[in-house]
Amino acid sequence: MLKSRDISAKTALTIVLIAMLVGCKATDKFFSKEEKQSGTANQAQVVVQAQPGLSxxxxxxxxxxxxxxxxxxxxxxxxxxxxxxxxxxxxxxxxxxxxxSPASSYFPPEFFEVTLSSGESLSTLAGKYLNSPLKFYALAKYNDIASPSRVNIGQTIRIPLTAEAKFVRSQPAKTPEKQKPVDVKAKEIEVATETQADNAEDPIEDAVTSELVKAETAKPMPPSQDSLLERMTTLTQQQDFAAAVEQYQSLKAFGDLSRDARSIALIALEGYGQQLAATDKKDQASINFAEAAGLSLLNGNKMQAFRDFKQATELHPQNSQAMEEMLILQKEISDQYHREASSAFRRQELDTAIDKWEKVLEVDPNHNSAKLYLAQALELKERLEKIKN
Structure with missing residues (x-):
């Protein structure tokens, strides 16, 4: 009888404990629901932890x-x-x-519209019109696009009419080269010479002017833009890259460089970077490769810029600016080539599609979609070649 009572007591205690646990679960569920609802109303209460262990x-x-x-x-x-x-x-x-920031405070309400074409993404549009591909997320918010990666060819995108966007729209298709700066000293000598000719009948004034001209001519003239460019080109051809980079630094004082000058400077910077890396001056080498990458961007060669930024970060991992620029370019290039490859694949232009997916994987080896589609394109090409043969 005692044992029976003990069992009944244990059973009752178990029931009570289960009821308490159920009550706790219900309470947890209730508060978790409230917290979720509160988080919906106020995003600041949504707590997300960063992934541990990342570089x-x-x-x-x-x-x-x-x-x-x-x-x-x-x-x-x-x-x-x-x-x-x-x-x-x-x-x-x-x-x-x-x-x-809400899109309304980040960008002005005025806008113009563009149609997304093959190879374009919100990153490329932001880079073109808003002066930074990083503004792709704000551009997505501006267009009520929840996921910036999910845009389609032919989709209409609103571009906010910022100062940068206005400037880009106002530019002609080809911007003329900047005029060379006036050589003020040469102009003064020219005026003095003309004055001498006009007053040739006055022997005293003529003698004074002649001496002034001689004195000015005797002074060492500062190097001109053309002479610096010529010197930089010669030194680069001689593979004296350190001296060529010095000429490049002087040349920058004249303002924007021509495309040809940038191309020569690019060779000099990369060559000097390789020489510095070979002597274990990796931090200085990194600076030269990052500078070369900037010139490649000005020349419109994003792939070469990516390679140089990558080289800069591999030589000096603490070069955070080069690393960020490289990752931004990685995203922009992979987006562009993946879209272009997909379009080519749909048109059955397999060689073009394969080439572009290989470029995607060069800049982003972990791009899973490119891996999958490249394998499909290669398999399809092999099948078609078998049919032809």
Whole structure:
């Protein structure tokens, strides 16, 4: 009888415990629902942790990936963690500003429309019209696009009429080269010579003017833009890259360089970077490769710019600016070539599609879609060649 009572007591106690647990579960469920509802009303209460164990380079890349998918809270967590390691990063701060700012305060309400064509993405449009491909997320918000990566060819995109966008629209198809600066000293000598000719009948004034002209002519003239360019070209051909880079630094004082000058300077900077790397001066070599990458961007060669930025970061991993520029270009190039490859594949232009997907994988070896489609394109090409034979 005693045992029966003990069993009954145990059973009753078990029932009570189960009831308490059920009650706790119901309470947890209730508060979790309330927290979720509160988070919907106020995004600041959504707490997302950054992924542990990532290097700064991996973290910045992960943040861009989250933003591409429209996952702002995850991107924000990664960017905040990134800034702990790289506190001076203007790129990370810019992306956080886009996440936290409504589109209406970030961009003006006036806009014009463009049609997304093959190879274009929100990144390429932001780079073209808004002076930075990083503004792709703000541009997506401006167009009510939840996921920036999910845009289609032929889609209409509103471009905010910022000062940069106005400037781009006002430019002709080909911008003429900048006029050479006037050589003030040469102009003064020319005027003095003309004055001498006009007053040839006055022997005293003529003698004074003649001496002035001689004195001015005897003074060493500062190197001209043409002479610096010629010297830089000669030194580059002689593979005296260190001296050629010195001429390039002097040449920059004249303002924007011509495309030819940039191309020669690019060779000099890359050559000097390789020489510095060979003598274990990797931090200085990194600076030269990053400078070369900037010139490649001005020449419109994004792939070469990516390679030079990559070289700069491999030589000096602490060069965070080069690393960020490389990752931004990685995203922009892979987006562009993946879209162009997909269009070519649909047109059955297999060689073009294969070439472009290989370029995607060169800049982003982890691009899963490119891997998948490249394999399909290669398989289809092999089948078609078998049919032909």
């Amino acid at each position: 700064p380079r991996e973290r910045f890349s992960k943040a861009l990936e989250h933003l591409e998918q429209g996952e702002a809270p995850q991107a924000k967590a990664e960017l905040q963690a990134y800034l702990i390691n790289i506190p001076a990063s203007s790129s990370a701060k810019e992306l956080l500003k886009q996440i936290d």
